[in-house]
Every structure is written in C-alpha cells, then in structure tokens.
Amino acid sequence: MARSKSTRAPAEPAAKRRTGTSTGGPTRRERVEAMQAEQRRKERRIRLIAAVAVLVAFVGVVVLVQSQRGRIDQTAPRPAGVTEAAGGIALGAPVGSGKPLVELYEDFSCPHCRDLEATIGPTLHELIDAKSATVMYRPIAILGDESVRAGAASGCAQTGGQFLAYHDTLYANQPAEGSGGFSVDRLIEFGGQVGLTDARFTQCVTDQTYRRWVQDATVAASQRGVHGTPTVFVNGAELALVPGDPNAVTMLRDAVAKPAG
Amino acid sequence: MAVSTVTRRATIQPWLSLAARLLLAGVFGVAGALKLADPAAATRAVSAYEIVPTGAADLVGYALPAAELGLAVLLLIGLAVRFSAIVSAVLLVMFIAAIISAWTRGLSIDCGCFGGGGAVEAGSTRYLEEIVRDVGLLLVAGWLIAFPRSPFALDRDVQPSQP
Numbered sequence: 375m376a377r378s379k380s381t382r383a384p385a386e387p388a389a390k391r392r393t394g395t396s397t398g399g400p401t402r403r404e405r406v407e408a409m410q411a412e413q414r415r416k417e418r419r420i421r422l423i424a425a426v427a428v429l430v431a432f433v434g435v436v437v438l439v440q441s442q443r444g445r446i447d448q449t450a451p452r453p454a455g456v457t458e459a460a461g462g463i464a465l466g467a468p469v470g471s472g473k474p475l476v477e478l479y480e481d482f483s484c485p486h487c488r489d490l491e492a493t494i495g496p497t498l499h500e501l502i503d504a505k506s507a508t509v510m511y512r513p514i515a516i517l518g519d520e521s522v523r524a525g526a527a528s529g530c531a532q533t534g535g536q537f538l539a540y541h542d543t544l545y546a547n548q549p550a551e552g553s554g555g556f557s558v559d560r561l562i563e564f565g566g567q568v569g570l571t572d573a574r575f576t577q578c579v580t581d582q583t584y585r586r587w588v589q590d591a592t593v594a595a596s597q598r599g600v601h602g603t604p605t606v607f608v609n610g611a612e613l614a615l616v617p618g619d620p621n622a623v624t625m626l627r628d629a630v631a632k633p634a635g
Numbered sequence: 636m637a638v639s640t641v642t643r644r645a646t647i648q649p650w651l652s653l654a655a656r657l658l659l660a661g662v663f664g665v666a667g668a669l670k671l672a673d674p675a676a677a678t679r680a681v682s683a684y685e686i687v688p689t690g691a692a693d694l695v696g697y698a699l700p701a702a703e704l705g706l707a708v709l710l711l712i713g714l715a716v717r718f719s720a721i722v723s724a725v726l727l728v729m730f731i732a733a734i735i736s737a738w739t740r741g742l743s744i745d746c747g748c749f750g751g752g753g754a755v756e757a758g759s760t761r762y763l764e765e766i767v768r769d770v771g772l773l774l775v776a777g778w779l780i781a782f783p784r785s786p787f788a789l790d791r792d793v794q795p796s797q798p
Contacts, residue, residue, distance in 0.1 A: 422715045424714065437701065440674040596678055
C-alpha cells in the first residue's frame with residue numbers, strides 16, 4: 375500500500391527543496407505533487423467541516439428531543455388530592471390553612487430515606503394527626519426504575535386513601551439498593567398488607583398510572599435544587615437533617631414551631 | 636541517525652493512535668449513552684455542581700451527553716481525528732476543572748461522569764479517583780492530538796493513494 379506517509383506533512387517542503395536546485399520552473403512531477411497536496415488539504419477541510427456539522431447537528435437534535443422528554447407534563451394523571459402537575463401529597467392540615475409546611479423529598483429505594491423515616495417518621499405522624507402542620511410527601515426517583523415503580527405505586531395508595539400506611543410499608547420492606555426488589559408483584563402485595571386489595575389499586579400499580587407524575591416530580595425537584603434524597607424543607611427553607619441523629623427530631627420541631635417568615 | 640528506531644516508532648505509532656481512538660471512543664460512548672438514557676439524572680448531576688444556573692444546567696445536561704456520543708462516533712470511524720481529540724481534551728479539562736471546583740468548595744457530589752451523579756454522603760466522594768482518571772484520558776487525547784494518524788480511519792481512506 376503506497377499511501378501518502380502522513381496527513382500532517384504535505385508534499386510542499388520536498389517540492390520546494392527540489393525547486394531550489396533545479397534551473398527552470400517546477401517540473402511536471404512537482405506540479406502534480408503540488409496539485410495533489412492542494413487536493414489533500416481540500417479534502418481535509420471538507421472532512422473537518424463534515425465532522426463539525428455532524429457533531430453540531432447531532433447535539434442540536436438530541437437537545438430538542440431531551441428537552442421534550444424533560445418537560446413537565448401538565449396533563450399526566452395525578453394521585454387524588456394532588457392539585458398541580460408534579461405536586462406532592464399533602465397530609466395533616468390542609469394546604470393554605472396557615473399551618474407550617476413540611477416538605478419531604480424522598481426515594482423509596484434510598485436507604486438514608488428509610489433511616490430518616492425511622493428518625494422523624496413518628497414526629498411527622500404526630501403533626502399529621504394533630505393537623506398542626508401540612509406534611510407534604512414528595513416521592514421522587516433518583517435511584518432508577520424501581521424507585522419510579524415504588525413512587526408510582528405510592529400514588530395509587532394515595533388515590534386508594536392509604537398513602538401513609540403504604541408509605542411506611544414500603545420502607546419496612548425496602549429491598550437492597552438496585553436489587554429490583556420493588557417489582558410490580560411485590561408492590562401489589564404490600565397494598566394487600568394495608569387493605570388495598572381492590573382491582574383498582576392492582577390495575578393502577580400494574581399500569582404504573584402515576585409513573586410520569588413521579589418522573590416529573592423528580593425533574594421539578596432538580597429544578598428546585600434538590601440533588602439528593604432525603605431533603606426536607608420547612609416553610610420553604612431547607613432543613614439539614616441527618617438520618618439517625620436524635621437531634622433531627624428537635625431540629626424539626628423547632629423549625630415547625632418557629633413562626634413562618 | 637538511528638533509522639531503525641525511527642522506523643519502529645513509525646510502525647508502532649499508528650497502532651497506539653488506533654488504541655487511543657478506541658479507548659476514548661469507548662469511554663465517551665459509554666458515558667454519553669448512560670447519560671442520554673436518563674436526561675433528568677444528567678441535568679441533576681450538572682446542577683449538583685452548582686456552577687451553572689438551573690436553566691443552563693438543563694441545556695448542559697442534554698447537550699453534553701450528545702457531544703460525548705458524537706465524539707465517540709467520530710473517533711470510532713476516524714473522521715477528523717485531530718479535531719475530535721482537541722474537543723475531547725477541551726471537555727476533559729472542563730470536567731477536571733469542575734470536579735476540582737466541587738472539591739474545593741466542599742460539595743459532596745458524585746461526578747455523574749457515567750450517569751447518576753448528584754449529592755452523595757460526605758464520606759463517599761471520589762474526587763481524586765475521578766480526577767486521576769480524567770487526567771489519564773487527557774493524556775490519551777494529547778497523544779492523539781500529536782499523532783492523529785492511525786489505521787482503519789476515514790481520515791486516510793478518502794486520501795488519494797500516492798504513485
């Protein structure tokens with residue numbers, strides 16, 4: 375294969391050297407070589423332009439497609455009582471009642487969420503039962519598809535009127551992270567444990583009716599600056615609670631007791 | 636002049652460059668594909684760096700994986716290899732700078748280099764590891780910028796053969 379040795383060294387230097395020693399103008403061979411060098415340069419430029427064009431076009435198309443996917447779907451089905459797209463499930467005092475608002479971003483597959491639940495769960499239950507605060511659960515999915523399935527199923531439980539019991543059951547049965555343990559079958563089974571035995575619940579979990587709601591909630595969370603779970607907000611201000619830290623309960627109670635600013 | 640050494644280098648260099656192309660293509664291809672699969676995670680990973688504002692994080696989260704995948708394809712087929720290597724190097728320098736920046740600001744995040752990303756526990760960051768890997772890849776890209784010529788590349792095939 376007698377290809378040109380390098381794309382980086384065009385033929386000119388050699389041509390020039392020879393021109394220097396020859397008496398007349400460039401020989402026929404030199405002119406041919408110069409033309410070929412010019413041709414190679416041209417092709418290299420075309421290749422570069424083609425590469426840049428392909429890259430830019432590809433990036434452009436993907437950005438368009440992805441931004442379509444990343445948009446919050448205002449018409450996606452929402453669990454009962456959820457008033458806006460990608461909204462949370464509010465328990466305790468009604469929204470707008472003037473009571474403190476506790477928001478909890480959580481992922482049912484996340485071990486730290488389970489730990490935080492064990493730490494502040496009873497306090498949240500108290501606040502809900504006494505209607506002394508609005509506790510808004512915001513299930514999101516940052517640990518893959520089983521988080522999406524579990525979050526969607528929790529929405530089904532909300533529609534079935536058993537959100538909190540189902541929520542606690544999910545944590546009590548949390549599978550090892552990434553094991554795929556939150557299968558549709560298991561999620562239906564957990565419903566049975568809290569009295570969700572009707573066909574409507576089964577169908578909702580199987581169809582993953584609220585799948586988009588969980589995905590949109592995840593996007594909305596990210597837009598709000600929530601990069602991980604669990605994340606707690608009290609009256610709109612993030613509260614840095616450490617799962618398992620007994621002080622977390624005091625911190626939460628103090629934040630709730632503080633008049634909303 | 637040690638002709639044999641020059642010849643040996645000339646023989647080995649194209650194959651090393653081919654290996655460099657394939658390595659970068661593999662890494663960028665996997666990284667891009669994993670991120671494209673979950674755009675929400677990609678934008679979350681970008682915003683976790685707290686460098687770009689939220690709207691721009693979305694754009695970066697969408698565009699970056701595409702650029703990575705596009706680069707992987709260009710490197711794989713060997714089209715505009717030096718250009719692709721330069722873009723790769725620029726991306727890698729940006730990645731390294733972003734990770735160092737996150738590290739020095741005391742953030743606890745995963746680099747999100749291969750999907751995932753976002754906040755992690757304070758003790759489980761892997762900044763040094765991530766930087767070392769990216770510096771290694773930067774060296775590979777540097778080699779390719781210096782020696783873009785390699786077999787099985789479109790860059791060569793469209794060239795007229797010399798008599």
